[in-house]
Amino acid sequence: MTHPFDTLPAPRHPDPADAPALRWGVLAPGAIAADFTDALHGHSGQRVVAAGSRSAERAAAFAAAHGVERSYGSYEQLVTDPEVDVVYVASPHPQHLELATLAIGAGKHVLIEKPIAVTARDATTIAEAARQAGVFAMEAMWTRYLPQTDIVRQLLDDGAFGDLRVVTADFGFAADFDPASRMFDPALGGGALLDLGVYAVSWASFALGAPESVIASGSLAPTGVDEQAALILTSADGAQALLSTGVRAATPSLATISGSAGRVETDSPFWSPSGLRFFRGDGSAAAHWTDTSGRHGRDGMVYEAAALARYVADGLTESPLHPLDESISTLVTIDEARRQIGTVGVGGGPAD
Template structure:
C-alpha cells in the first residue's frame, strides 16, 4: 500500500459523504473506487459525481469488494453498528462517522470485530485530527496553562426541526446529544480523559429525544467540564479551557477553529492561527490523511483517535442519556455506567 493510492469505498451518499468525497478527490494519494447506497440510482449518481468506477445498490457488495482498502461509513449513527460491522466482517478497514454508534455496547462490538478480523478501525472525529486542535492539546499537555481545572464547550443549531426530521426521530438516534453533543463531550475528553462523574439535564421532545442537553462532567482531580448542545437555538459553538496558570479561548466553530487565544498570567495574549496550507477550516482531509498514514504503517488504530478514547466517549454519552432518560428503539435500557 505504501507504493500506491489508498482505494476508498464510500458507504452512504448524504451530505457528509459528499463533503468527505470532495476532500478525498483533492488528495493525490487517495482514490474513490466504489460507492454504496440502499438505492442503486443514488449510488450511481454519487459515483458519477466523484469519478468512482463502481456503484452498488446494497452495502454487502461494497463490503465484499476486495479492491477497496478502506470504507468510509457515512450513514446516520443508528446504522453505524450494522454498516461498519458488515465491512469489518468482510475484511475491510473502516473509518466510521461519529457518534461512533448508538451506545457503548455497540461500539465495543465494533472494536471486538476489528480486532477479531485484524482490521483498522477509527471513529471519524475530525476535530482530533485538525492541526490547530492538535496544537491546542500540545500546549495544554506541555503545561502552558498549568493544571486543567475547567473546560466549557457548546454546540447548538437554531432549528426548528419538524418531527419528521432525522434529528427528531428516535429510530435514527435523533436528538442533540449524539449529533452535536458528541463534539463538546469529545473536546472535554481530549483534554481531561474520561470523567469520573456525570450529571445532566435535558428538555425532551414529544418523540422522546433531547432537544437540548446540559451536562456537568467531573474528575476526581477536582476538574469540571460544562458542555451543552441544542437543536432549538444556535449557540456560539465556542470552547475554553482554564488551568491554574492561564486559559485558552476558542471562538466560533471550536471543533474546526481558525484561531485560538492563549492567555497566560502576567503575559500578553498569544493568538495561534490555522496554517492556510492545511486547507479550509471545514476540510475533512486531515482524518483521511491520518487513516492513510496508519494503513501504510500497518497500524490497526490511530494514535490521534484511539479506539479506547472512542469507547470512553460513548460511555460518557450513555451516562448522560441514562440521566436524562433518552432511549432508542431496541434498547431495553441505556447500559449502566459508573459515575
C-alpha cells in the same frame, strides 16, 4: 520571562497531500459522504473509488456527481470489492454497528462517522470485531486531526497550561421540529447529544480524559429525544468540563481549556478549521494562531483520512490520537447523560 504561549509549536503533518494514497469505498452515500469525498478529492491523494447503497440508482447518482469510478446497489457488493482498501461508513448512527461489522467481516479497514455507534455497548462490539479481524478501525472525530488540535495537544503534553481546572465547549443550531427527521426521530438516533454533543464531550475527553462523574440536565422534544442538554463532567482531580448542546438555538461553537498557567480559546467553530487564542495565567493575551490552509468547514475531514492512511501504512490498527477505547468512553458519558435526561432511544424505549 517568556511563556510557552509566546512561541507556539508548529502543527505536525499539516498537509494531507503527504499521506500515502488509499482506495476508499463509501457506504450510505448521503450529504456527509458527499462532503467527505469532495474533501479527499480536492485536498489529498486519497481517492473514493466505489459507492454502495441499498439503492443502485442512488449509488450511481452519487458516483456520477463526485467522480467515483464504481457504484453498487448493495452494501455487500462494496465491501467485497477487492480494489477497496478502506470503507467509510457514512450512514445515520443507528446503522453504524451493522455496516461497520459488515466491512470488518470482509477484511476492510473502517472509518466510522461520529458517533462510532449509538451506545457504548455497540461501540465495544465494533472495537472487538476490528481487533479480532486485525483491521484498522477509527471513529471519524475529524476535530482530533486538525492542525489547531495538534498545537493544543503539544502544549497539553508539555504541561504548558499548568494544572487544568475548567474545560468548556458548546455546539448547537436551530432546527425546525420534524418528527420524521434524523434530528428528532428516535429510530434514526435523533437528539442533540449523539449528533452534536459528541463533539463537546470528545473535546472534554481530549483535555481531561474520562470523567469520574456526570451531571446532566436537558429538555426533550415531543418525540422523546433530547433537544437541549447541559453537562458537568468532573475528573478525578476535581477539574470540570462544562458542556452544552442543542437543536433549538444556534450557539457560538467555542471551546476552551483553562489551567493555572494559562488558557486557550478557540475561534468559531471549534470543531472545524478555525483558530486559537492563547492567554497567560494573569489573563494577558499571548499568541493568536489562525488556520491559513484555505480549507474551510468540512474540507477539514481530509485530515482524518490522511491520518488513517498514515496509520495503515505504519501497520497500526487504531489511532494513537483517538483510540477505540476513548470512543467507547465518550459514549459511556453520553449514555449516562441521556439516561439522566430521560431521552428516548432507538426503537422508542429508554436510551440504550
